[in-house]
Amino acid sequence: MPEPEIPDDVTFSDLDRDARRPLRTLSKDNAERVGRHLVMVGRLLDVDPERAYEHATAAVRRAGRVDVVREAAGIAAYSTGRYAEALRELRTVRRLNGSSEHLAVMADAERGLGRPERAIALAQDPEAEALPAPTRVELAMVVSGARLDMGQPEAAVAALSTDLVRSAGGVLAVRVAQARAAALEAAGRHAEAAAELAPYSERELEEAAGVVEVDEEVLVYDLEDDAAEAEESADREHAADADAHHGTADDVRDDEGRVGDDDGQVGVDEGQVGDEDDEESGDPVSVDDGAVPDGEGVVHGARGLAPEHVAPQDEAPEDVASQGEDTSTTDAPVEDATTDAPVEDATTDAPVEDAASATQGADGEDAR
Helix, strand or coil: CCCCCCCCCCCHHHCCHHHHHHHHHCCHHHHHHHHHHHHHHHHHCCCCHHHHHHHHHHHHHHCCCCHHHHHHHHHHHHHCCCHHHHHHHHHHHHHHHCCCCCHHHHHHHHHHCCCHHHHHHHHCCHHHHHCCHHHHHHHHHHHHHHHHHCCCHHHHHHHCCCHHHHCCCHHHHHHHHHHHHHHHHHCCCHHHHHHHHCCCCHHHHHHHHCCCCCCCCCCCCCCCCHHHHHHHHHHHHHHHHHHHCCCCCCCEEECCEEECCCCCCCCCCCCCCCCHHHHHHCCCCCCCCCCEECCCCCEECCCCCCCCCCCCCCCCCCCCCCCCCCCCCCCCCEECCCCCCEECCCCCCCCCCCHHHHCHHHHHHHHC
């Protein structure tokens, strides 16, 4: 499948510094390409979710074992209504880095699949108590929606009546008011529902609901010392050089002098590690490569949650499916120049033995 085009003005340095760090495990060229795809996910998620999804999928095909890539994939999937895929990706993120920050998105994806009971169970996860306040408010709104799905309007109102929820501010407070008004209406408390929305203008309500575009935010670039940036680039170059020269053997000496190994370098093709989780499941990864995009970089935190019950989709598999980078191997084993014994090709980190080393004894014999 061809990768979506990336504009020339998109560079790896546009990616958030925290998101670039996990990409150091990749080769330099691959890290650059994956990073640019992630930048495009951040740019397009609000304006063109389908194209953001395509870039996230491309990033996953290249770097399926990197948590920030799977995080972007999960959020892109959620934003396009691919709730089963979103669940799979975000479960993988949770397993890779141990973070529960996307519980609200995962719970709302369960609602989207027509499983409100599972949404409520996720919200009751013990790790939810340690989440930041805004994420817990998001979870409360998901629980309220799930209660409405189950025909429990009073329980839906109660879920949004805690001190934490009522203390929310900014756009989040407007969204809470909208969720409370929906629950109150369902409970037949129409006057209270109208009172919830009264303090806000029509534009504020539309903005919170995603009906109108928010003014483009001002991006503040971090211009701190370039030493850190140079160090990251040097690390990637060093890793690439180490891979390229991994199979070079040391010169050997015979009894009468030093024999230079001019032709004995065996290049080891760089392999990309496959994600065993995808191999176990057999499912192709589709990314919907957690959470609102932070500027134009990696995605962080929970995004706007689905306000209404969404028609069920196919259930997400219980086991997390992961997709890793394609593994490439050398075309054929390298044969020893003297003995015809095949030298084992290396797809692991072990260096390949130089053919000159294998014939050391024979050379010494001839010399004598």
